[in-house]
Amino acid sequence: MGIYGIGVLGSVTDQQRLTLQATLRGMLDDFGLVIGTDVVVYDGASVNGRERRAAFAAAYFGGVPHTDLPAVRDLISTNSPIIPILDPPQDFTTNIPEILHASNGLRCRPDDPELEELACALLECVGLLRRQRRVFISYRRIESRAAAMQLHDLTAARGFDVFLDTHDIRPGDPFQDVLWHRLCDSDVVVMLDTPAYFDSRWTRQEIGRARAKDIQVLRVVWPGHTPSRLTDMAETIHLDADALSGPSGPIRDEVADKIVLAVEHLRSRSIASRYLSITGRLRADVEKIGAKIEGIGAHRAICVRLPDDQRIWAYPVVGIPTAEVFYDIADKARRAEQLGAPVIVYDHIGIRESWNAHLKWLDENIATVKAIKVSEAGWTLAAWES
Template sequence: MTPFYELAIFGDIPAELLDELTAELTARLGELSLTLGQEVSLFVGPPSKFEPIGDRCGSALCFKIPQEEEQNVANLMRLGIAVVPVASTSKVFSSEFPNSVGQLNGIALDKLGVKGAVLALMECASLLPRQRSVFLSYRREESAEAALQLYAALSARLYDVFLDTHDIQPGRHFQEVLWQRLCDSDVLLFLDTPGYFESRWTDAEFGRATWRGIPLLRAAWPKVALSARAQLATSVELSDSDFTEQSGHLTEAGIKRICDGVEETRTRSVAARFQQLITTLRASVERGKGHVEGLSLRRSLIVATPNGKRVAVYPALGVPTSYTLYDATRDNHPAPVAVVYDDAGVDEREWREHMNWITEYVKGAVRLVSSYKAGWDFSDWN
């Protein structure tokens, strides 16, 4: 099968360490119901031999490599592959990684160990549980039972699943929370039943997701024709055999087909949205006569401004939170660092009030920046 995620390990690595990394990675992926060598590929070798498909999430750990391979690392980063240098100890980092690779955020095995290296690899490929989100859109009177089954199955794969009956607390503004969670999702999974587009709410969810650019996965009920509006959606066509004799309930095979569809749609979604965010950021920065460098730990970049400043930038897919701001401060870059995000459609009042409040108090360390305005903001960064 074609893998959903593409991982790699480059450079001079002892065989026993490779075995430890592979075992830890296998265990971590198993928690997500993913299998190394099937849904997730692992390449081991020189950067020049790694040929990713390119339209799905990927990342690499880079141990010591020959100098002539540095340009190949740079080429992979331009394709959206985050590369994390891994040194044996923090004291020898500069000697093991001179020049361009040495400028990237890296880790030292003597401090983080095998577990830390695997978590860094998975984080850069958006494979940590806190990075996985899906919005489940359905018409209650037609598919509530199936929606609950899928909620449970996707949650078991460590997805953060939004289901309106489970995820909006009493007293909160229903519609604002709904749109906020939609903006924060990797995939809109919609259960295309006969009356799906006749509901005001599901019709609006579909329309907002389309406008936001969130990929659509259509779980098509038997005999439901494809709507002209859903032509760009990926479809999982269900048949009568995908349902049990108990009315409205999916079989285990049907649930697995849909969950696998979510996984494949998600990896394409995240890769495409991340590239779009970086492209917007780069265009804005270059308009201000700056430039963007690198792609490494936690998918961080460095923006070089025209006045000689170098700003560490952390792209955020979805809706930034206070944890996103904290996460951006963990690599000891000179403050302030930036969290860059796409602010289109992100307008819940409580979120804006909270983020305005928190950034006012931590703006000396980290700041929120719209990708569209990045060049403007960085022009007088201080």
């Protein structure tokens, strides 16, 4: 029946349905998930037969007359998220049924023909992508300050939490500690690759540590610049000579929009890569101590059978865990009817010491969910007690 479900309802055209499924298929490939097996896509006629314990979200395409209303009412009764979708000229109150007026919607964008923004929103709702949308801009101030500030504003307008060192480190904060903390919690690094970029040890470290954490890099290469082979594996956008308004930017509007859309495209690949890195390290440690992975459950929970026959459900977490993440994992485990306290598995490298102390306090004082560092998984699980 699948461990994830996605509904496509309302006045959706055949082309929109095919486009959305193709985009979802590409994103799900990064997670090793298959549409039809792991992820089931429903329409208005079939959605009531979905697996009720599976993570689920739906898109409702607006139109007149309103369609699939019985399915919408059923989804609302089970608190399933529904995203209203509109074409640019449509009016929300006319084309979206009143029962959905309390839900925030999305407008299809002319610069997003593949419906990537909608696909990402659906994967966020089912828990495959984080709801936090975080971008880190890496640049040399002396060469690309104006472009960096422009991209900060554009990506923020698309719903991203954007880190730019001149904007996001408070006076008195330890500069490098905060910078590495925010890098570790980012989905994509936008690298403004200017001629002197690698002359700075700080920018060299930013890219090196992003790669060490399996964070995808979007390289934006300045006109006439030959990029370093150190970043040849990065997704790349080359700027033409007329792409900049000045030596340090800003970037011409249509090119800047292309960069922001590329960030959206890279995000799912980056999160999938980081997730697979954590699960791979967890699997290796589990096998070292004679335990085994028994399978994958709802919400990507990993079932681990320990040598003494205890069974735990491990939840790999990408980025920096928070109290909200602890609550979300506990709620998911409850709805999936998993026995025992769920276990958050995370990578603590790069997280500020004060935040690691906070996570330790949460682990010691919240009984309904536990947390372990992936680098210590085998050591911790070898002495695990329910």
